[in-house]
Amino acid sequence: MPDPSRSADQRGADQRSADPKELARRSFAVINAHDLSKADFWRDDTVYHVVGSGVYRGETAIRRYFAELLSALPDFHLEVEREIAQDGCAVVVWNGFGTFRGTPLQGISATGRRITLHGVDVMETDGGFIRSNTIHMDGLSLARNIGLLPPDGSAADRALKSGFNLRTKARRLLSSRR
Structure with missing residues (x-):
């Protein structure tokens, strides 16, 4: 008989694997299946820090983030390159692929362009739940992939860098005269 003094989260954790590597695998499987209804590993106190994108606090915000991502990239999928787990933490090195042809x-x-992302998740787990996850991904490559920035080394890229450097020199010159 379940212990009524334990919260639903605590009772649910009894049925989940507390192994951080298994929890990381389940979270990646949910994203790859594009089925956020199976994401039973987030809580209201879970925090995702997506470096370069923002901080998402709580299950609702995290679901919204992934729903937007999966809607924008309808064929998005992740391939795990390497997993390491120890002491309630999992580190997952991954590559993500998709076509930016959905919603903004x-x-x-959407530009219709194919994207390739390289990233690393650093998850802290707690009894079958993800307590926090810091996601580091290559935002510069993403910006180039979707066409927000020109391809590295292209004429447009060189012009953009040249204009930026000219502006930086002008600001430096102006501030030295004050």
Whole structure:
């Protein structure tokens, strides 16, 4: 008989694997299946820090983040390159692939371009739940992949860098005269 003094989260954790590597695998499987209804590992106190994108606090915000991502990239999938787990933490090195042909992503309209992302998740787990996850991904490559920035080394890229450097020199010159 379940212990009524334990919360639903605590009772649910009894049925989940507390192994951080298994929990990381389940979270990646949910994203790959595009079925966030199976994401039973987030709580209201879970925090995702997506470096370069924002901090998402709680199950609702995290679901919204992934729903937007999966809607923008309808064929998005992750391939795990390496997993390491120890003491309630999991580190997952991954590659993500998809086509930006769906809804806007963080205010950017779909370009129809294919993207490739490289990233690392650092998850802290707690009894079958993800307590926090810091996601590091290559935002510069993403911006180039979707066409927000020109390809590295292209004429447009060189012009953009040249204009930026000219502006930086001008600001430095102006501030030295004050």
